[in-house]
Amino acid sequence: MSVIKNPGTTAVGGLALGIAATVVLASPAVAQTAPAALATGTTVGPAGHTFSAAAQGDVVLNAGPVTVTCARSSTVPTNGKPNKVPAQPGNSSSVGPIVLDINPPSFESCTTNAPGLKAAITTNADHGTWQLALRDGAPARLIIPAQGFTLKTSGLLSCNVTAAPGGAANAEAAWSNGTPSSLGFTGANIPVEIEGGFFCPTSVNTATITAQYKVTDTTDPAGAITVSGTPKR
Known part of the structure; x- marks a missing residue:
């Protein structure tokens, strides 16, 4: 045969x-x-490294007819509360995202689209922690705690815009590995509550953010913070 x-x-x-x-x-x-x-999980590395995130170009926030543009925005590690990738094995997960605690970001040199209308943004963590959730193959999420930031306008209008008024909220972003890596928001929705006088757009309950952040490994400036898949065995 x-x-x-x-x-x-x-x-x-x-x-x-x-x-x-x-x-x-x-x-x-x-x-x-x-x-x-094989399905994949997520690993964020290097384990235990600290990082900063700084806006490259303007950060643009839209809330109804009001557009606020901030020239600078960043979150940086501090001695008391570093922006830090979890140590092993906490930097890997087979089923969900890796969640990193971060310091509340700053927003500086903010202007508006209306002459004579000024704006200032204050961030806080009085009602929870700012976090970044990273998952391989899925959008990144900036987790804003309840009442995580307040935008106040003055001059022609005195309005208060409170982000995440009813509880923690997510803003989706695109993560890209690189040296440095980047985190990009393109019209990401944020729930808001607007209060103020007759001309304040109090019926608006959603704002958007557009920004591109550079994420730098501050433990090893020549390295990079990366998000990768982890094969299940």
Whole structure:
């Protein structure tokens, strides 16, 4: 009886699988089924490193008819509360995002789209912690604690804009690995409550943020904070 062997190679889920198909004369061929691709978790690294995030260009906040543009914004590690990647094994998860505590970001040199209308933004963590949730293959999320920041206008209008008025809220962003890595917000929604006089847009309950942040590894400035997949075993 003659036997013909026909080795071949196929790629499934990025893994090269060698498949040897054996055909026996006078017998039907038997196909082998390749295993399903392995699911992935998330690892943020390097473990234990601190980081800063600084806006590259303007940060633009829109709340109804009012547009506020801030020339500078950043969050940096401090001795009391560093922006820090968790130590191993807390920097890896097989099922969910890695959540990093961060210091409340600053927003400085803010102007508005209306002549004579001034704006200032104050951030705080009185009702919770600012956090960054990172997950491989999914949008990043900036977690803003309840009443995490207040935008006040003065001059032509005196209005107060409170972010996340009813509880912690998320603003979605795109994470890109690099040296340094980046975090980009493009019209990300933030729930708000606006209070003030007759001309304040009190019916508006959503603001948006557009900004691009550079994320720098402050433990090793030549390195980078990265988000990667972790194969399940």
